[in-house]
Amino acid sequence: MGWNRILLNLKQPTEGGRVAYPEEIEESLATALATIAGFLDAYGFITYNIYVSFMSGNTTRTGYETGQGNLAAAAHSALPIISFLGGSFAGALLAHSSVHRIRRLVFGMIAASLALIIGFTQLGLLSDWVNVAVISFTMGAMNTALSGVGARSRVAGQSVSLTFVSGTLSRIGMELALVVRHVHLTDSQEPWDTHARRALRLATIWAGFLSGALLSGAATPRLGVWALLFPVLILSALAAFDRSSSAQSGRSVEFEEIRGVVESKST
DSSP: OOOHHHHHHEEEEEEHHHHHHHHHHHHHHHHHHHHHHHHHHHHHHHHHHOOSSOOHHHHHHHHHHHTTOOHHOOOHHOOOOOOOHHHHHHHHHTTTOOOOHHHHHHHHHHHHHHHHHHHHHHHHHOOHHHHHHHHHHHHHHHHHBBBBBBEEEETTTTTEEEEHHHHHHHOOOOOHHHTTTTTTOOSSSSSSSSSSHHHHHHHHHHHHHHHHHHHHHHHHHHHGGGOOOOOOOHHHHHHOOOOOOHHHHHHHHHHOOOOHHHHHHHH
16 A cells, blocks of 8 residues: 555654654654753743743843833843843744744754853853843744744654743643543544653653753853853754755644554555
8 A cells, every 4th residue: 555655754853773753753853952941941031030932921020120220230131131021033934934944043042142152252242141141032033933843843742932932831730630530632643642641751751851950950050151161062963964854844733634644545
């Protein structure tokens, strides 16, 4: 049957001759990006006493500082909000453009921005305000430019955001509640796809963010700005070796449609 050959062509080769489905690759990438986001958010808080991706916290702080008349502190909290918004805007424009290999471009852009922060900070040419603005901008860009192929990936059948994990935790709680209530999963993608499995896979995103923050908490006080070498190296490697493109992202959708046809024919 020709369907089997098509399915084999859509699989991605991995080490040891095993094949990985596109969604498996996306979930691994999503966890890695969540780790980087957690690292950078912790770095921003430790170094500048501000979040670079957790805009809910910055919004709260902007509000109460303004209410107390601390306008300078409120401006400090408002800066990453404006920068994150600008990055989201730029990322959305990029995601809906004709640019190919968006992942490589975004990974490279973020890595280069962080590398410049390291260099200019060592030369004493950048202020903390500029650093906060740049990092927040890159986080906003990552969160939208990689839509569907990274920062808002389909993990466990759901769209998740990697630069903040409140929504992920909410979905984990919902999935666990459905497990307790023995609710049947109506949109199951595989025989093993259950509410419990989805909760576990979403938990890996949260764990990745936590791991990144933990690593940053250990490294930043000791290394200072040089701690940014960790995300620079990881993102540079992703930019160098990632082979995805807009067309390949479409193949993932095509894969899901073809697999659904095959499964329906086999039942």
